Amino acid sequence: MNRYFKLKAFYIVALDFFPVLNLNCQTEEVTIMFEGSPLVLPNNEYILIQSTGILDKNGVEIFEEDVVEVYDPSNSEEPVIGTVQWNDTVAGFEIFVENSFPRFLSSNTWWTNFSKEIKEFSQNSIQRTLRVIGNSQTVQIETL
Numbered sequence: 001m002n003r004y005f006k007l008k009a010f011y012i013v014a015l016d017f018f019p020v021l022n023l024n025c026q027t028e029e030v031t032i033m034f035e036g037s038p039l040v041l042p043n044n045e046y047i048l049i050q051s052t053g054i055l056d057k058n059g060v061e062i063f064e065e066d067v068v069e070v071y072d073p074s075n076s077e078e079p080v081i082g083t084v085q086w087n088d089t090v091a092g093f094e095i096f097v098e099n100s101f102p103r104f105l106s107s108n109t110w111w112t113n114f115s116k117e118i119k120e121f122s123q124n125s126i127q128r129t130l131r132v133i134g135n136s137q138t139v140q141i142e143t144l
Contacts, residue, residue, distance in 0.1 A: 006051035008063060010135075013045055017135070020048070049135070052084060052093045056130045067134040070095060083136050095130075 007020040009030050018032035028043035052062045062068065064086055069079040082095035 006053070006061075008049050008051075009041065009046040010049060011041060011046055017049070023048075050086070054093075056132045058131060060132045062130065062132055063135065064093065065136045066132050067136055068095060069131045069133055070097065071129045071131070079131075081133070 007023065007030075008017045009020050009032055010017050011032060011034070014034065018034060020030050021033060021038060022031035024030070029040050030046055030048065031038050031040050032046075033039070050064045052064065054062050056062055056068065062084055064084055066084045068082055068084060070082055071079045080097050082097040084093055085096045086092075087094045
């Protein structure tokens with residue numbers, strides 16, 4: 001079984017996200033490209049964030065902790081705002097909406113058993129209903 005793994009690091013000093021070039025699991029250091037040069041970050045200077053492997057309706061890759069607008073095509077109400085979070089119980093990503101049940105985004109445990117057609121249908125449904133509007137890491141910092 002192949003599992004899609006893509007990470008980015010929120011570099012606390014720069015208050016921005018960078019693709020992870022290297023992850024050293026023994027030292028817990030990550031290497032990012034910063035201002036044109038590789039930069040090794042100790043584990044107290046970054047927060048790792050994993051990709052869901054899914055794109056929003058504008059083609060933006062959705063990452064863990066992204067803040068998204070959720071549109072329900074069957075309902076004409078305003079979109080709700082939620083945060084993409086990993087759920088260990090279902091081994092998948094969910095969209096947590098305050099005062100509501102989480103909305104299912106993906107599950108690695110059963111996702112691989114579905115046919116290509118079902119995966120494409122699900123991806124197309126998600127693309128029509130989600131839009132990334134930020135990330136909870138940047139929202140937390142902006143409110144400090």
